[in-house]
Amino acid sequence: MMNRRQILILLPAAAIAWKSVLAGTPEMSPNYKLSEHWWSMLIDITKCIGCGNCVRACSQENNVPDGHFRTWVERYHVNDENMTEPVVISPEGGIHGFPATTDTSDKYFFVPKLCNHCADSPCTQVCPVGATFISPDGVVMVDRTYCLGCAYCVQACPYGCRYIHPELEVADKCDLCYHRITQGLTTACCENCPTGARQLADLKDPKDPIHEFLRTHSVQVLKPQMATGAKVFYNELDGSVH
Amino acid sequence: MNGVEGFMYPNEIGLQWSILIVLYPYITGLVAGAFILASLVRIFRVEAVRPTYRLALLTALSFLLVAPLPLQLHLGHPERSPEMYFTPHSTSAMAMFGYVYLWYLMAVLVFEIWLDYRAEIVHFSKTKKGLVGFIYKVMTLGSTNVSHKALELDEKIGWIVTLIGIPSAFILHGYVGFIFGSIKANPWWNSPLMPVVFIFSAMVSGISAVMLLYMATTKLRGLKIDIACVDTIAMYLFYTFIIDFAVESLDLIHRIYEADESFRSLNFMVHTKLYIPHIVIQIMLGTLTPLILLAITQLFKLPEFVRKRIYVIAGSLIMVGVFAMRWNVVIGGQLFSKSFLGYTTYKLALVTKEGLLAAIALCILPFIFLYALQHFLPPWPEKDNTGVPEATH
Amino acid sequence: MSAFKNTGHLLRFAGLFVIAFFIFLIVRHFVVPKSFGEYGHYRGNAIKEDAARPSYYAGHEACEGCHSDVADKKSHGKHAHVNCEACHGPQLAHASADDPSKHKPVLPDTTVLCKQCHAASAAKPKNFPQVGDDHMPGMACKDCHNPHSPAMDQAPAEKTASTSKAPQGGKK
Structure with missing residues (x-):
């Protein structure tokens, strides 16, 4: 026991995180300042293998109800003669991975999806009571004790990222594992992505590698025409992705 | 499997808004339409439709009392709905509902009805005994001043209330259209014409409803239908309907001509899953047929009994057609994927909280309210058992 | 005053509105959560509560x-x-x-686990190491590969004798 704790103290960021996890701290880490972060995520399409690890991890970390998804993976199949009408599948959100294919004549790729934590989010705009909102550190979250369950936000999200929790009867969605990122950990999906296709990023942290990445890569957000200020950035996003 | 064709985002497979949310704009539309008919008498001095004035007001009130119920039933947490009043979110169209509703209910409808019925209320408070008499006494608010001057003042104030009521009715229903029309994520809803379409279809359905109710109640009471009154209502119905049809057609033509990225998906939907409710029921049966029928009554001199039958048929078709329009907006807007790559199916349950039986009950409830209201506040000026001095209009 | 002689009933009706409005204000004062509006139009404590969920x-x-x-x-x-x-x-x-x-x-079963990532599929990025079903059928992956460091220094003897394909893709 002692030995383990001593080692942990050597890893400052992890140590803070770990201590508060062990202590069951009821609030975010004392060193965490809302105004110092602006969370986003980077998804590298070229690295995603469609294993479904992120979906499984998310489901377990967040007790996501069956049949609903805080994150999911889609497999696109694009034929060069019909670039704008891809065939897309996402069996059970890709939680068990995807069927193998041997078809090498067409283009295939995987697109992990999650809440885009939009800076101008249409979902928080329509909430009649202020039960869903953008936190000062850029996470779109739901106040489960305040939500009416009217589902207007679900209608307003262009990306299909929200659902009504069948037991709690309130809106539910990805909150970027807020209980983890405020403790210095990464999200469950990023932690468990074997290829590093998903990276949590803090746009307010000048040392975050995302700045370099955004400068040097061809990066896009989903449905840019929606002008939602989406903060999930996709590297090498194909034009056929909806 | 799940009734899904093509690809839906996994969270989109089940519909969020059920038949109850179809009923909600339908019912508020009837309120707004009935009120507009009443305002014809009050503001525009169309004396021919006076027999329907009080009936229109009571119909509007009955339906308005029911209007929030489908919303309450649909909410996951109805007990939290007062939050809409306590912390309304300024950027949310839906947050307006609580205030617009309350304004319309209390400051417009109840106030106008109270002013119009005050002479009777005071009279009943003196003549009726027991609980009923007590309720009338409460309704007088302790003021029994029904002097000629006081009633004259009531008439003036009532006129102002009606004048305010017209834009209020437009807001009450226009904002329902805005709730849908402002959702940029949903191309089936997203249109600045949506509030206009909602208002005009509301007027059409409300006027039809009061016309049918007037004809039915007059028949039930064994009296003769005032054909001049019904003819006038039908004329206004026809002209309102032409505007409604024009606006809806404009919306449709614009969508077809523009053919944006969602068009292929929506067009497919209209020709498959929505074919019956949209093309057949809404457009053919609910719009074109009654429009032609009403046009015939305007163009040709038909015998009275034929006109009456045509009005009943056209009015009923309009009621069905406007319901279909609400259905196609609310349900249709959720049948396609926002990825434009697939379609899901709406499964209408029977006995659940948001099922068919609940919807039918909510449709019957306003008539029960109306039945109770007309006992308390008789809308028939010719009824002889009261001995009330004829209200000064 | 005579102008207002007949307005008594109207003032009473208006009075109802005023009373209702004040009752509303009082109720509102008590029912709106204290942290509402701390950061914006929402309950500020909702952020802390979300941060306190179990991992x-x-x-x-x-x-x-x-x-x-x-x-x-x-x-x-x-x-x-x-x-x-x-x-x-x-x-x-x-x-x-x-x-x-x-x-x-x-302990994960490597016959199931490894395939979640490494089962061959044309949908996966070409440079990602993938194996078909014909790669050492009937054997557990860990019989040859250490899952913590899967590359093998030397091909096992039976592999050279078999006709099965080596994993596709990936740098040597």
Whole structure:
């Protein structure tokens, strides 16, 4: 026991995180300042293998109800003669991975999806009571004790990222594992992505590698025409992705 | 499997808004339409439709009392709905509902009805005994001043209330259209014409409803239908309907001509899953047929009994057609994927909280309210058992 | 005053509105949560409550504290960037227990586990190592590969004799 704790103290960021996890701290880490972060995520399409690890991890970390998804993976199949009408599948959100294919004549790729934590989010705009909102550190979250369950936000999200929790009867969605990122950990999906296709990023942290990445890569957000200020950035996003 | 064709985002497979949310704009539309008919008498001095004035007001009130119920039933947490009043979110169209509703209910409808019925209320408070008499006494608010001057003042104030009521009715229903029309994520809803379409279809359905109710109640009471009154209502119905049809057609033509990225998906939907409710029921049966029928009554001199039958048929078709329009907006807007790559199916349950039986009950409830209201506040000026001095209009 | 002689009933009706409005203000004062509006139009405490949800995944830093031998082995292999719980599942209960041996993780079955990532499919990026079903059928992956550092220094004897294909893609 002692030995383990001593080692942990050597890893400052992890140590803070770990201590508060062990202590069951009821609030975010004392060193965490809302105004110092602006969370986003980077998804590298070229690295995603469609294993479904992120979906499984998310489901377990967040007790996501069956049949609903805080994150999911889609497999696109694009034929060069019909670039704008891809065939897309996402069996059970890709939680068990995807069927193998041997078809090498067409283009295939995987697109992990999650809440885009939009800076101008249409979902928080329509909430009649202020039960869903953008936190000062850029996470779109739901106040489960305040939500009416009217589902207007679900209608307003262009990306299909929200659902009504069948037991709690309130809106539910990805909150970027807020209980983890405020403790210095990464999200469950990023932690468990074997290829590093998903990276949590803090746009307010000048040392975050995302700045370099955004400068040097061809990066896009989903449905840019929606002008939602989406903060999930996709590297090498194909034009056929909806 | 799940009734899904093509690809839906996994969270989109089940519909969020059920038949109850179809009923909600339908019912508020009837309120707004009935009120507009009443305002014809009050503001525009169309004396021919006076027999329907009080009936229109009571119909509007009955339906308005029911209007929030489908919303309450649909909410996951109805007990939290007062939050809409306590912390309304300024950027949310839906947050307006609580205030617009309350304004319309209390400051417009109840106030106008109270002013119009005050002479009777005071009279009943003196003549009726027991609980009923007590309720009338409460309704007088302790003021029994029904002097000629006081009633004259009531008439003036009532006129102002009606004048305010017209834009209020437009807001009450226009904002329902805005709730849908402002959702940029949903191309089936997203249109600045949506509030206009909602208002005009509301007027059409409300006027039809009061016309049918007037004809039915007059028949039930064994009296003769005032054909001049019904003819006038039908004329206004026809002209309102032409505007409604024009606006809806404009919306449709614009969508077809523009053919944006969602068009292929929506067009497919209209020709498959929505074919019956949209093309057949809404457009053919609910719009074109009654429009032609009403046009015939305007163009040709038909015998009275034929006109009456045509009005009943056209009015009923309009009621069905406007319901279909609400259905196609609310349900249709959720049948396609926002990825434009697939379609899901709406499964209408029977006995659940948001099922068919609940919807039918909510449709019957306003008539029960109306039945109770007309006992308390008789809308028939010719009824002889009261001995009330004829209200000064 | 005579102008207002007949307005008594109207003032009473208006009075009802005023009374209702004040009752509303009083009720509102008591029912709106105290932290509402702390940061914006929402309950400020909702942020702290969300941050206080329980975790299930400990994060690889927690594992590496005790299992430094595995961490060391892994850091030199191709799975250096595959975090522990990606294969071993959520282990916070194990990692935070006073006696971790009471929450012993289940050893993953490599015949199932490895395929989740490495089963061959044309949909996967071409440079990602993939194996078809004809690669060493009937054998568990860990019989030849150490999952913590899967590259093999030398091909096993039976492999040269078999006709099965080597994994496709990936740098040598």
